[in-house]
Amino acid sequence: MAGRLIIQDKPELVAPYIMVGLKGWLNAGEVSTGSIDYLRRKLDARPFAYIEPAGFYIYQIPSSTAEQSMRPQVKIKEGLVKKLDLPRNEFFFWKSGAAHDLILFLGVEPNLDWPAYAQAILNVARQFQAPRIYSLGGIFDQVPHTRKTRIVATISHPQLKDELKTFARFTDYEGPSSFNTILLSIAREQGIEMAGISARTPLYIQDLNAKACYDLLRNVITSAGFGIDLRDLREAGETLVGMMDRAFSQNATALEQLKKLEEQFDAAIGEEPLQGQGEDHDKLLAEMRKLKMEGRKPH
Numbered sequence: 001m002a003g004r005l006i007i008q009d010k011p012e013l014v015a016p017y018i019m020v021g022l023k024g025w026l027n028a029g030e031v032s033t034g035s036i037d038y039l040r041r042k043l044d045a046r047p048f049a050y051i052e053p054a055g056f057y058i059y060q061i062p063s064s065t066a067e068q069s070m071r072p073q074v075k076i077k078e079g080l081v082k083k084l085d086l087p088r089n090e091f092f093f094w095k096s097g098a099a100h101d102l103i104l105f106l107g108v109e110p111n112l113d114w115p116a117y118a119q120a121i122l123n124v125a126r127q128f129q130a131p132r133i134y135s136l137g138g139i140f141d142q143v144p145h146t147r148k149t150r151i152v153a154t155i156s157h158p159q160l161k162d163e164l165k166t167f168a169r170f171t172d173y174e175g176p177s178s179f180n181t182i183l184l185s186i187a188r189e190q191g192i193e194m195a196g197i198s199a200r201t202p203l204y205i206q207d208l209n210a211k212a213c214y215d216l217l218r219n220v221i222t223s224a225g226f227g228i229d230l231r232d233l234r235e236a237g238e239t240l241v242g243m244m245d246r247a248f249s250q251n252a253t254a255l256e257q258l259k260k261l262e263e264q265f266d267a268a269i270g271e272e273p274l275q276g277q278g279e280d281h282d283k284l285l286a287e288m289r290k291l292k293m294e295g296r297k298p299h
Contacts, residue, residue: 004055005120009048011093013128016101017224020121020135024109025178029201029209031138035217036106038233045092045104051120053087056110070111089117091124096226103130109179118183125192133187134220135180137198138212144261145202145244149215154181154196156188167219168197205244211237 021027021036039045057070075083089107096102103124110117125133143150153168155161161170180196187194197220199212214230214237221228248255 003120004052004116005049005123006052007049007124007127009046011046011048011095013093013095013101013103015099016093016103016128016130018103018105018121018125018130018133019220020105020107020133020180020183022107022109022135022137022179026137026139026180026196026198027109028138028140028203029199029205029212030207031199031201031209031212031216032136033106034208034210035136035213036104038213038217039094039102039228040092040104040106042228042232043094043102045094045102047090047092049091049124051089051107051117053089053108056112056117057087057108058111070108098227099225100131102226103128114179114182115186118179118186121183122187122190122192125187126190131193132224133183133192133194134224135183135194135196136216136220137180137196138201138209138216139198140203141200142261142264143200143202144258144265145205145211145241146258146262147265149212150200151216151219152198152200154184156184156192156194160193160195163223164195164197167223205240209237210240213237 019036019039021032021034023033027033059070059072070087072087073085074081087108090105092104092106094102094104105121105124121133124130139152141150151168152171153160153164154171155164164170184194184196197216199209199216201209201212210233214233217233218230221230248258
């Protein structure tokens with residue numbers, strides 16, 4: 001035990017890479033948590049440590065979105081409290097049998113004391129001699145589901161560019177920081193390589209975007225040197241795309257806006273991602289909300 005980091009087991013791991021997925025700011029389309037949870041289940045990764053939630057969260061933040069609402073979940077039956085679930089921040093391990101084993105971290109982005117939460121993750125990296133951390137994320141953008149997923153990266157050390165440049169563009173940004181950037185900055189100061197890698201996802205797919213998860217994981221897993229079969233995730237992504245295509249085919253207005261979004265996306269190839277919302281994108285979102293209200297949920 002080191003502060004709020006509780007290590008329950010100490011598996012013998014070979015130079016493990018750490019992959020991080022957090023519910024919070026960079027979890028558009030549930031890409032961050034969905035990707036890590038997929039790997040956890042796929043690999044039957046075993047839990048071995050966790051970060052205690054005390055002191056990291058403001059539970060009373062009012063919000064209509066799950067990403068911002070931190071109230072603990074409770075189960076009450078016949079007047080008795082049967083279950084109370086606080087935010088969970090758990091580490092899992094998988095022995096690959098190759099050059100690097102794998103540690104998965106699935107958690108909830110903290111509201112408070114970001115440096116302490118980041119240090120707990122880095123303490124696991126130090127204790128198990130992990131040479132690198134990958135933080136996976138999702139960012140909403142004006143991108144269509146019918147095109148290749150754009151991936152962006154922020155890195156701690158320049159040498160990582162050579163490995164990631166084949167599938168990611170590197171971030172140019174100035175403004176408010178995310179927790180992932182704080183984690184990356186502290187990792188750099190402590191000599192641990194880290195890459196924050198995010199998929200840009202359509203704003204109109206609010207639930208788990210299996211296509212974006214597959215596109216992101218396929219590239220990260222290959223870069224990390226793991227031979228993990230992702231065919232079932234790819235098929236889930238293809239199913240999602242098929243559902244979206246059918247939904248758009250049933251709504252002429254939404255289909256027209258989608259085609260405009262595709263044209264805008266294609267024209268911007270090689271340029272910065274399209275983050276600003278426009279009139280066409282607003283119309284598209286309005287049509288997708290209408291489909292949901294009519295009971296024809298497109299995803």
